[in-house]
Amino acid sequence: MKAKRKSRMVAKTRQAGSPAPETRARYLHFMPLQTRWADNDIYGHVNNVTYYAYFDTVINCYLIEHGGLDISGGDVVGFAVETACRFLKPLAYPDALEAGLRVGHLGSSSVRYEVGIFRTDENEAAAAGHFVHVFVDRKTGRPTPLPPRIRRALERIRART
Numbered sequence: 001m002k003a004k005r006k007s008r009m010v011a012k013t014r015q016a017g018s019p020a021p022e023t024r025a026r027y028l029h030f031m032p033l034q035t036r037w038a039d040n041d042i043y044g045h046v047n048n049v050t051y052y053a054y055f056d057t058v059i060n061c062y063l064i065e066h067g068g069l070d071i072s073g074g075d076v077v078g079f080a081v082e083t084a085c086r087f088l089k090p091l092a093y094p095d096a097l098e099a100g101l102r103v104g105h106l107g108s109s110s111v112r113y114e115v116g117i118f119r120t121d122e123n124e125a126a127a128a129g130h131f132v133h134v135f136v137d138r139k140t141g142r143p144t145p146l147p148p149r150i151r152r153a154l155e156r157i158r159a160r161t
Contacts, residue, residue, distance in 0.1 A: 019086075022116040022125040027100025028157040031058045032120070035093040045090040052083055055115045055131045058099035067153035076147055078133035081110075085129035096120045103158040109143040110134045111154055 024030075033054055041047035063069035063078070071077070091097065100116040112132045116125035137144045146154070 022100070022128040023123050024100060024116070024118060026159070027102050027114075027116055028159070029058075029062060029101040031061060031099045031101070033057065033097040033099055033117075035091060035095045035097060037093050040093045045092045046095075048085070048087065051085050051087070051117060051127050051129070052131075054097070054099055054117055055083065055085070055113070055129060056080075058101050058115060059113050059131055059133070062101055062157070063150060063153070066156070067147075067150035069150060075138055076135050076144055076150075077138050078111075078135050080131060081134050082132040083129065085127055087127050088124070089126040091117070091119065091126050097126075100125070101157060103154050104130065106146075106151070106154055106158055108145050109136075111146070114159065 035046060039046045039050045060069070060071070064071065069076075069078075096119070098118045098120055100118060102114050103111055104114045105112040110132060112130055114130050115128065117127040118125050134143055135146050135150075136142055
């Protein structure tokens with residue numbers, strides 16, 4: 001009964017014409033996340049700014065593990081230039097989560113990541129958003145082409161339209 005009531009509440013909060021929730025099938029890479037006690041706000045759910053930390057974590061872990069990004073000494077760094085998040089279902093500690101990741105757009109020096117945050121046992125995202133990096137030369141701060149290894153890693157999770 002509780003799940004039905006929660007589902008109706010979420011459905012009522014969706015505005016007419018808003019996009020349908022994201023599902024796991026649309027993402028190409030997943031990473032487990034665990035909510036922390038400190039993630040909850042005074043209202044008893046994960047605070048909105050925490051979702052951006054989840055986005056940042058899955059993106060940078062992917063870049064480091066699959067693209068060879070050297071965050072402390074590499075010649076290239078990614079600057080965040082745009083972020084957005086749609087909050088679809090409340091999450092709270094101690095929810096176990098998974099972050100889904102895909103690339104929505106890949107330019108010569110920029111990338112738009114699309115991220116979904118899921119409870120581990122649910123198919124629909126609790127939150128979905130995007131995060132745009134512009135890759136720059138560490139010394140000059142000027143945009144620079146994506147290094148080949150990073151580009152190959154991003155191509156592997158690029159959404160096909």
